[in-house]
Amino acid sequence: MADAETLRDEVDRLAPWFHNIDLGHGIHTAPDHFLGDYPRFKYARFADALPADLTGKTVLDIGCNAGFYSVEMAKRGAARVVGIDSDDRYLAQARLASAALGFADVEFRNLSVYDVGALGEKFDLVIFMGVLYHLRHPLLALDLIREHVAGDLMLFQTMQQGSKAGWTPIEDHPFHTPGSYDPPAFFDDPDYPKMHFIEWRFAGDWTNWWAPNRAASEAMLRxxxxxxxxxxxNEVYLCRVAPLPYAEHGPSAVYPAKGA
Known part of the structure; x- marks a missing residue:
């Protein structure tokens, strides 16, 4: 009971928590989370898309927060899991939660997504969940992940707004609508890839800068x-590193049909 009391005191000391994690002893880190049992209920919707057995694999969790996904990948047998975040309180939460759940060997480091090259290695699975829309330079972040740390798979999620339809890319955009000086009509199509910029706050959070529609998310990934x-x-993708240079990979292999 003394251990449980100590654990509860540490959970309270590090509050508030954004990940509601069951630490045992009847202790949940965010039992009154405004989203409910988050992120567990969301994870249940796409968990089957990930390899069930990660034995011998390495995992990098970018923007790990309190370490929910890091621990879940360790549960699947990953040989090495590294979680990075730029918030020391989140990292302290992650270390506490992973140790309480018996995964003290999960590594947590204070590192920005823009500095992933400092890790000096590539990982079999990169988790990039709930980070893109908080970044000032989202496409740069994806480029750096692809160049420096993505060895095979990436689990990606971002907040999306607008159309949920797919879009077949246009190989060469005309400057005008043929036969006129009007701009091309496809830019006004709600399904066209769009990156909505949020100048002030979204849901009370000033770090929510971007809200792509589905087509924009997929276009940036490609x-x-x-x-x-x-x-x-809806907002989750399992991706694989494509051969580079990208143009030689063949667009027919990666571009979904519009509306797919």
Whole structure:
């Protein structure tokens, strides 16, 4: 009971938590989370898209927060899991939660997504969940992940707004609508890839800068050198590193039909 009391005191000391994690002893880190049992209920929707057995694999969790996904990958047998975040309180939460759950060997480091090259290695699976829309330079982040740390698979999620339809890319955009000086009509198509910029706050959070529609999310992933293997949940994609240079990979292999 003394251990449980100590654990509860540490959970309270590090509050507030954004990940509601069951630490045992009847202790949940965010039992009153405004989203419910988050992120567990969301993870249940796409967990089957990931390899069930990660034995011998390495995992990098970018923007790990309190370490929920890091621990889940360790549960699947990953040989090495590294979680990075730029918030020391989140990292302290992650270390506490992983140790309490018996995964103290999960590594946590204070590192920005823009500095992933400092890790000096590539990982079999990169988790990039709930980070893109908080970044000032989202496409740069994807480029850096592809160049420096993505060895095979990437689990990706971002907040999306607008159309949920797919879009077949136009190989060469005309400057005008043929026969007139009007701009091309496809830019006004709600399904066209769009990246909505949020100048002030979204849901009370000033770090929510971007809200792409589905087509924009998929276009950015492809342009950064990822193929989309699965789309198991509305905002979630399982991607694989595509051969570079990207143009030689063949657009027919990675571009979904519009509306698919």
């Amino acid at each position: 342009s950064a050198g990822f193929t989309i293997e699965a789309h198991p949940e």
